Amino acid sequence: MDAPAHQSPYDDLLRVAVDAARQGASVIRNYAGQHEQVRTKTTNDFVTEADEAAQDAILAALDEATPDISVLAEEGTDPDAYAESANGRRWIVDPIDGTTNFMHQVPPYAVSIALQEQDAIVAGVVLDVPHDELFTAVADHGLQLNGEPTGVSTTDDFSDAFLATGFPYRRFEHTEQYLDVLGTILRDARSVRRHGAAAIDLAWLACGRFDGFFETGLSPWDVAAGLLLVREGGGRVTDYRNDDSGFSPLFAQQVCATNGRVHRPLLDHLASMKDIRL
Numbered sequence: 001m002d003a004p005a006h007q008s009p010y011d012d013l014l015r016v017a018v019d020a021a022r023q024g025a026s027v028i029r030n031y032a033g034q035h036e037q038v039r040t041k042t043t044n045d046f047v048t049e050a051d052e053a054a055q056d057a058i059l060a061a062l063d064e065a066t067p068d069i070s071v072l073a074e075e076g077t078d079p080d081a082y083a084e085s086a087n088g089r090r091w092i093v094d095p096i097d098g099t100t101n102f103m104h105q106v107p108p109y110a111v112s113i114a115l116q117e118q119d120a121i122v123a124g125v126v127l128d129v130p131h132d133e134l135f136t137a138v139a140d141h142g143l144q145l146n147g148e149p150t151g152v153s154t155t156d157d158f159s160d161a162f163l164a165t166g167f168p169y170r171r172f173e174h175t176e177q178y179l180d181v182l183g184t185i186l187r188d189a190r191s192v193r194r195h196g197a198a199a200i201d202l203a204w205l206a207c208g209r210f211d212g213f214f215e216t217g218l219s220p221w222d223v224a225a226g227l228l229l230v231r232e233g234g235g236r237v238t239d240y241r242n243d244d245s246g247f248s249p250l251f252a253q254q255v256c257a258t259n260g261r262v263h264r265p266l267l268d269h270l271a272s273m274k275d276i277r278l
Contacts, residue, residue, distance in 0.1 A: 004134070008141035010123045013066065013115055017091070018136065020061035021111040021127040024054040024095055028129050033105055048096075048103060051075055055095035058113065062091050069115075074221045084251045090116045094221035096129075098197030107131065112199040114224035121250065124225030126203045135203040137225075137232035145207050152235040152259035153208040161189040161262045164201040166215035177273060178216075185269050198255070202226025205257055206233035212258035212266050214240075216276055220250050227257070236260040240274040242267055 003015035031050035055075045062071060070086070073093040091113060096102050098109030107130035115123040126135040137143045143150055155161055163185065167178075186192055193210075195201055199222060201213045206229035227237045227250060237257045239249040249255045254276070258266055 002147075004136045004144045004147040006136070006138040006141040006144065008138040010115065010138050010141075014123045014125070014136060014138060016062065016065040017113040017115065017123060017125045018127075018134065019065070020058045021113050021125050021134075023061050024058040024111045025127050025129045027054040027057045028096060028102065028109075028111070032102075047075055048099060050102065051096050051099055054111070055093065058093055058095055058111070062093075062113075066091075072116075072221065074219065085119055086116045088117070092116055092121075092221050092224040094199065097199040097222060098195070101196050108195055108197050108200040110197055110199045110203070112221065112225045114228065116224065121224055121228045124228035126199045126225050126229060128200055128203065133203075135206065135225075135229050137206070137229045139228065139232070141232070143206055143229055143233040150207040151233040152206060152230070153211050154261070155211040155259060156261040158189055158262050158265035161211040161266070162209075163189050163192045163266070164205065164210045164213045165192055165194055166196070166198055166201070166218070167194055177276070181269060181273055185266075188265075188269065198222045199226045202255075202257060203229050205259070206230045206235060208233075208259075212256075212262055214254075214256050214266060214270055216240075216254040216273065218253055218255055223255055224250060227255070230257045234260065236263045238263070238267070240267065240270045240276075 003018040005011055028050055052075055055073055069089045071091045094112040096109055097112050102109040111127045113125045114121050122139045124137045134146050204210050205213050230237050238244040239252040239254045
């Protein structure tokens with residue numbers, strides 16, 4: 001399948017990102033069930049040979065096509081060392097979002113690539129590797145799934161909302177508070193799922209499978225492409241304080257994303273966690 005065309009000024013760069021994502025996915029599939037070396041970055045945060053090999057393939061493809069565009073990639077990046085603002089353009093890359101899933105061969109897991117221009121994400125690609133689904137978005141030029149336009153759900157009653165979340169897995173000092181919030185959401189919404197891959201959760205929200213998503217402790221490479229998918233699919237993305245200005249929530253370490261219709265009630269449920277970033 002050729003790269004989707006969004007009839008935008010960024011279509012050439014989108015094709016570069018799609019090609020790079022596919023090269024990364026090919027590496028990931030070759031490693032499936034064969035990873036032997038697993039390193040622990042922090043508690044419950046792992047990197048495998050496949051992560052590093054996929055990132056190498058992705059960065060090589062990006063560098064060959066766009067040598068003048070810098071890269072912020074997950075593996076090898078000090079999480080405290082990167083700048084939020086890009087000087088010109090910058091690729092933001094997660095070679096495998098959902099590494100723990102991949103390690104156990106439990107879908108989903110994905111390649112995520114976004115293009116940042118100054119303080120905005122202007123193009124995004126999420127490739128669901130096990131399901132071979134390609135989500136693409138370009139700022140002000142819509143969302144596509146496998147080349148076809150798609151968008152968020154029309155659910156407008158929170159009691160009917162089908163939500164996704166991520167559990168705390170690196171730091172646990174706020175676990176009880178999170179569980180209290182989760183308990184109220186479980187009571188008031190239709191249901192909640194936890195897949196362990198934020199890029200996929202956001203992509204599935206963007207195309208209408210979920211109605212909302214919330215999580216704290218996320219890094220920019222986890223969400224950069226997915227946030228644009230949701231917005232271009234007609235949804236809304238903020239931090240827990242309802243801030244969608246500037247870099248929030250890309251670098252805010254908390255994401256509340258919805259179809260727009262259930263945003264306020266989800267924020268109301270998250271209000272007690274608005275100051276929690278990790």
